[in-house]
Amino acid sequence: MTAPLLEPPGGRPLRIGSRTSLLATVQARHVAELIHEYAPGVATEIVPIRVSADVWDGDLSRIGGKGAFSKEIDRALVAGEIDVAVHCMKDVPGDVPLAEGTAFGAYLERGDVHDVVVTRDGTPLADLPPGSVVGTGSVRRRAQLGMYRPDLRTERIRGNVDSRLARLNEDGSGYAALILARVGLDRIGETAQPQEVLPLEFHQADEGVVSMVPAVGAGVIGVQARQRDLAVMSLLGGLNHDQTARHILAERSMLHELRGHCNSPIAGYATTTADGAMSLHGMVFNRDGSELVRFHCSGSPDDPAALGSEVAAELLRLGARRLIDATGG
Template identity: 75%
Template sequence: MTDALPDILLSRFAAGPLRIGTRTSALARVQAENVAALIGKHAPGIETEIAPTQVSADLWPGDLAEVGGKGAFSKEIDRALVSGQIDIAVHCMKDVPGDVPLAEGTAFGAYLPRDDVHDVVITRDGTPLAGLPPGSLIGTSSVRRRAQLTMYRPGLRTERVRGNIDTRLDKLLEDGSHYAALVLARAGLVRLGILDRYHHEVLPVEFHSCDTGVVSMVPAVGAGTIGVQARHADGPVMRLLGELNDAVTTRYILAERTMLHMLRGHCNSPIAGYAARTADGRLSLFGMVFNRDGSELVRSHAWGDLDDAAALGSRVAADLLHQGAHRLISATRE
């Protein structure tokens, strides 16, 4: 941190704490608390306060498209940020839509180091996904997961299950539950410290063809990454976030979200995208677009320079569009 910034921040927050906006779920609070702890390390003496906001998407049991898509996860928090009720907002980047502009006058000032991007299958008794009999019901609210599950195991059924992680797990474990398994993000379970309480199977992120018998789950764009948003005009806070930002994760997110933006994906688009650094220091980006039931897909994989992430995202998106991604995405709007 520059020598002058601590004094600037102390002056900026002399009259009150730095307010951290987040959703009300247990996971959202943990993520906000992690950001608060990082701020405490980088800017000792700055008091922070968690300001949870109940968002409409967390209360809606149906299809997100009916309440404005993934943007419904953040619109109330965006209003609080723009109006100055909070100073920063903490988001899971996989929940930030690619087809909705950020609130005017705001930007992501920091991406924290990426956590695990794997999805896991949670069952009551430890039965692996490959061992679930045809007709078993799998709970997931993600069209990306539903498409990939159906692609590999067409005999399984899927059903939307909404709510916070603990609510979903309760639905699986309650007596008489009709769910055989849930598919959830490993990172969220680890952040809550509860992964080891449940029988779980980690699904590989590498794409496998269906004839291998391996069920893989290519991650969502932004998986495993926490983004911290602030107002452009709030110079001291944006400079502080610059201190928290992880440069490599920023490249991953830039590549993935450039691809997503060019594909014009919406909340019901089964789009997967995963950027990672290779052993020789280059940037790899894998992208996939499915139809709703996974019976059709297009995929692309390319490599590029770590410092030219946007160009890599554009190249993968262009290849997917050339293969017919627009038709698959348009069909999911119907």
């Protein structure tokens, strides 16, 4: 495939907007490398943007939910201060429209979607004493952990991956373990700390297996641009991973129709089966995991949105609306 001719005004580099965290910077650099491979003549510049969610230690709903991870970057994109924006798709809200005039031009090939339990000494989750404190900033993780180990305490821990690890390892921190995304640890090279990989497949609470079904968009980097910038959108099209894009469309269609917000414990994960069909698992929990509804369905890979809608409709029929509404906005 031949890369499109791309000449930003004034001969300047293509500006890649990103959050300032170590993980976000690593992901932005990865996007820059892919652009250079696909279009060697295109120079790039990473523009770090400080966002609200990275300096807020409280409940995300108080500052606009998951949109707080991207609103400053969206403003910079719409204002022409950057040319593309790099996002973790699990942080892109499903109940808020994208910034006007923008669209995702590329979804990079999905990384590992497993969650892991990280401890100082490798103690398995099953062996943590009752009352131990597990740190997580995710309502989805908190609900699923509550299903299997209601005797553990979960406490919100915010901040970037590296700062969370530092807090775990502080003397007297009070945390026995953290639950984190494996892909984030891999991307920043933090693989020395003992990790217990949690299975993706759902298990009943009495089976003795702690599973952690992924978040919608887990492991996927999305690259957003202005729709009117046709050369940029064409360039991003060359980076797009088609199967990942289809999976994301199915998952986010489900999330959109559920009208989930940042306090909604929702899990959703699409895959392609051995026979080429698309499979979508959807789950909605209450806050502590004591109630849940779940549904799994397969469909054509040519209509991911229809599959997402079908799973959402069945979850709503099973009572998802009540669980979502009870968690507040």
